[in-house]
Amino acid sequence: MLLALVDPLSAGKSLCYQLPACLSAGVTVVISPLKALNLEQFKELTELGINAWTPSDDQSERVQNRIYKQLINEDPEIKLLYVTPEKMRDTWLIKALKSLNGRKLLARFVIDEAQCIIEVGYDFRPTYGTLYELLKEEFREVPIMAVSGLIGPGIQGDILNQMNNHQVFTMPFNRFNLKYAVVKRTTKLGVEECITWITEHYPHESGIVYCWRKVDCDDMASSLNRAGLLACSYHSDVTDEDREIAQNKWNENECKVICATSAAFGMGINKPDVRYVIHSFLPESMEHYHRETGRAGRDGNMSRCILFFSDRDEGLLQQAIMGLPAPIPRHKAVHER
Template sequence: MPLARSDSLQDIDFTLRRQFNKTSFRPHQRDIILAALDGHDVFVQAATSFGKSLCFQLPAVIDRGITIVISPLLSLMMNQVEALRAANVEARTLNSNTPMPERDYIYRDLATGHPHTRLLYVTPELCSMDRFRDRLRLVHAQKELARVVVDEAHCISEWGHDFRRDFKRLTWFRESFPDVPIMCLTATANAQVRADILSTLGLDRTPARLRCFTMTAHRPNLHLEVRFTSDEANDRYDDFVGWLKGVYARRAADDRRPELEAAGERIQNVPGIIYTLSRDECESLAAALRCDDIGARPFHAKLPKEVKEETLARWINNEPGYDIIVATTAFGMGIDKDNVRFVVHWRLPKSFEGYYQEAGRAGRDGNASYCFLYYAREDRDRVCNMVMRDATATAAAKAKAKAGDDANLQARIRSLNRLVEYCESTDGCRHAFICRYFGEDEVPRCDFACDWHKDPQDLKRRMMRGLASEEWVSTQRMEGAYDDYYYSD
């Protein structure tokens, strides 16, 4: 049973300090946690810097019973379980990579009906398996199923950019356990995706029980800029290295340099992330940066586990030679590093939501950070062709396709369309563009934190100079099909 509010008010601050080593909540976290402890269904939409995981982890520590956390990302689950266990919280994960002895222990623990595990992270695919469902029925019968949490909840919706079919089957939880509270969290959902999430999880059937917390997508401490370039790798490389070495020079000339060095901070320690679309480019770009005496390391799925763990740990600890991670898109989810000073997109991402999530990994400490995206129409065409290939594959397999595939494809097209529009826009604030994309009516005030507000005329000149130098060969080759595909809703 959830705690009474008076008990909750007393316990959450103590638990925050003791278990999570934090002295205060971020805005709205306390209200979300209290709503969860009061037994409400909860929907949370907040930026990547918000600290959404604490909103279900802290109630799980306080509440009686087990909290089931459903996540689509194995790396995210493992990172969070490791951090919780370091904080002496009994957390485990059950997925395709879980060793057999650990898997057996978890199933035996669930079979008791009174599990010792407080948070169990699982994949949506596992939630469809009869063995797992049977164990949860035993736990529920003993009134020990405290809460079900759906992380990255936008994956539920076929109108979302990361639709996963097994997320649709999570309707089973509300149908089987109508008395168990459900919490869902996402950083990227427009009005249509939000409605789809609530409907699929059955949260709209009990509106009096539901509490929605929808925070602004605005990150005022991030400076947003699009840098127009050709498809030549050297153009981007020279521009980036010149920018970074300029940062080093300014830090070296800073009046506070002795103070910084006395505190153990290196002048060339500017933690950052560069996102690329391929593993080969991760490797080659990181190697090139190291040749220029810039501490960069690659991070992608094909690296050995030991290498990834060492790279991540040394980057988080700001060790020499590990200042910059050059990574593919999955990197950074759930990683608790708040001093990332820049995020660079080396290539155009595949979706607007992906761009927003990745850029949002900068400046989680609230201090000024820099986010820029290199944009060339060749990149645009390349990503468009990826989506077109997906469309062709979907059409070829139409007889086997299930409902939702076509809708998801259209959602991906629209998302990519808006990202191109964002890149080529020269008539408004980039922060305002992001907020409008996610359905916010009030446009935020930008304190010169984007390239348009900084110098709108220079932005127009840069775009015209950068894009005018490119050939529209691919557009002509497609005989206008590209424009119809891209700029129509």
């Protein structure tokens, strides 16, 4: 049995497997792409008094052994176990899961952010691309739930082609509390436009500015700070420690704006009071754009999503992603919904 769930962001996808995990016997294994995302889910569940765990290579051997012993106990206390796809190749974990399965205590597998199976699986995270084959080979009778936000029909079809006997549940993607605007920018990086717009509309509220390159994130954050808007830069060249500090400051409203690449600051952003998401450059795809703007307004209050674009953006995207020549510019209008 497989259930593939495709929902809009902030629609409570996690609840679809967390609630059954708490109400049913056995252990639910959630396979999620980011250690930081797993750790955040673990902390949130622990604060609610739910017994969850996420093993990590950073943990001591003593801690790892304690998790292993809990899993092989006659009546394991752990209800949700969060792991990365790579962790599913660890011998000790597979042995523990087989022990659970043999005692009918392996309740289900959940593949969170399932779009990563196709989007990053084969090239960047090969264990993601072969995840389903591993689960069906080792745990043939265990139910699998694949959970995703907005994905296009092509990616959805590729995922479902890997899986047999599937059911698909979807929800409408429109978020009525998000107001979208697309505006042609007049400057190269959109720094001045961002400063003007944020100062005019949300100078004291939380927001995200997505930038095309890592150096653009640094330049944007520096410019916003000089304009009196507290900002932090967030991308893969920033150390893990500094990224954690930046995100904690943002969550606590000590930093108002995160200037980030979409790759670094994408999944697992659950701050409810993000009032705006700005793209200073044309996003990679409509699916990416929807997921990234979906970080706004999770508390249900009105929020705004602004896209500043230039005629040259599409050509630069094609050259960077596919190595194609720049096309003739097509964007001519400014529109708002």
